[in-house]
Amino acid sequence: MSIYGIEYGENSKNKFKKKNVILIIIIIIAVTALSILGGIMLAKKVNSDKELAKANIEQNENKQEAQNDNEANKIVETNSQTNTEQTNTAQTQGQSNTQTNTQQSTSSSNKNETSAQQSSSSSSNKNETSAQQSTSSSNKNQTTTQQSTSSSNKNQTTTQQSSSSSNKSQTTTQQQTQSSEQVKVTIKSPLSQTQWDALSNIYSSKQKVAYLTFDDGPSTTVTPQILDTLKKENVKATFFVLGTMVKSNPSLVKRERAEGHYIANHGYSHVYSKIYANASNAIAEYDKTNKLIQQALGDSTYEAKVFRFPGGSSGGPYDSIKTKAKKILKQNRVAYLDWNCLTNDAAGANTKDAIMKNLKSTSKGKNSLVILMHDAPNKKLTASTLPDVISYLRGQGYIFRSLEDLM
Numbered sequence: 001m002s003i004y005g006i007e008y009g010e011n012s013k014n015k016f017k018k019k020n021v022i023l024i025i026i027i028i029i030a031v032t033a034l035s036i037l038g039g040i041m042l043a044k045k046v047n048s049d050k051e052l053a054k055a056n057i058e059q060n061e062n063k064q065e066a067q068n069d070n071e072a073n074k075i076v077e078t079n080s081q082t083n084t085e086q087t088n089t090a091q092t093q094g095q096s097n098t099q100t101n102t103q104q105s106t107s108s109s110n111k112n113e114t115s116a117q118q119s120s121s122s123s124s125n126k127n128e129t130s131a132q133q134s135t136s137s138s139n140k141n142q143t144t145t146q147q148s149t150s151s152s153n154k155n156q157t158t159t160q161q162s163s164s165s166s167n168k169s170q171t172t173t174q175q176q177t178q179s180s181e182q183v184k185v186t187i188k189s190p191l192s193q194t195q196w197d198a199l200s201n202i203y204s205s206k207q208k209v210a211y212l213t214f215d216d217g218p219s220t221t222v223t224p225q226i227l228d229t230l231k232k233e234n235v236k237a238t239f240f241v242l243g244t245m246v247k248s249n250p251s252l253v254k255r256e257r258a259e260g261h262y263i264a265n266h267g268y269s270h271v272y273s274k275i276y277a278n279a280s281n282a283i284a285e286y287d288k289t290n291k292l293i294q295q296a297l298g299d300s301t302y303e304a305k306v307f308r309f310p311g312g313s314s315g316g317p318y319d320s321i322k323t324k325a326k327k328i329l330k331q332n333r334v335a336y337l338d339w340n341c342l343t344n345d346a347a348g349a350n351t352k353d354a355i356m357k358n359l360k361s362t363s364k365g366k367n368s369l370v371i372l373m374h375d376a377p378n379k380k381l382t383a384s385t386l387p388d389v390i391s392y393l394r395g396q397g398y399i400f401r402s403l404e405d406l407m
């Protein structure tokens, strides 16, 4: 019995050993398989990260190129960005002119003129060209992605999956482009072709004409004083109102209109990252502000048919979004307008002399002036300098018109 017992015990020990060895082998195989699998996945990730980085670099380079091409426009953008920052600072801290601005030199003003003129004379041809350019640049991006994918195909076996995923992203880009082209502006009576042309050719007047334009209002602290001066001087102007301000001060919009001025549209938020998140956001801000203007006026038939892009209609980091938005506006016959003359009232001109100096230098030698000014809450200097601005321009032989005179 005992021998059997021992034998039996030894047999079972051997079996136990065999079982352990098999188990250990299975574990070793499993661990090896897992680590191989992990290695493959890691390689895949590194590979797709590399591709992403490559694609990003290419895109950034393209952007840089576009920005370099548009150096002059960038100045307008920068100035306006400074404007916004300044406005925001002043609004939150209750003090104006907290920023030092070194862009008062004549040369920079001249650059502004040129760039503003270039971007605002944005007649159909220029727009189409820039739209085409942006399309070809996005094609270029796609091609680059494809190239980098195929180059990694040579090195890795796992790239087939990632290349199909990059194809997917190409398709997504195409879908996005298509959907933004399908965006429509809510407008019942768009501009006629003649009106569109008249607004597009605003800078080619033979007569000396000045269009005073006020952005970012209406505000209770500045707009009433501006309206008083305009009434006293019998001058009609254009207000590019901001949706948020219309919401706060509807009665001032009503007064502007009642006194014969044109209410144009400057979008809702003035926050670049929001309005230029994509082209349909820009259009949505236009629509929203138009509705608020109608509510303020108590007139559902009023339509602001001219839009001014916050920061200007071209250049800067959002140039391609702006180009798309301009295309949509044009398709729906809503005009957009920049400026070719400015007082720098929002970008550092903090004395009457500085305002007048900027006005004189940026109006020099031009028949048609679209003058950028602001009636945001902290622009009291703009209001108090307006009589001097009007009298200087009258002295130079200019007559005053609102944009409505071109419609």
Ligand SMILES: [Zn+2]
Pocket: 215, 216, 266, 270, 310, 311
């Ligand atoms: Zn603005």
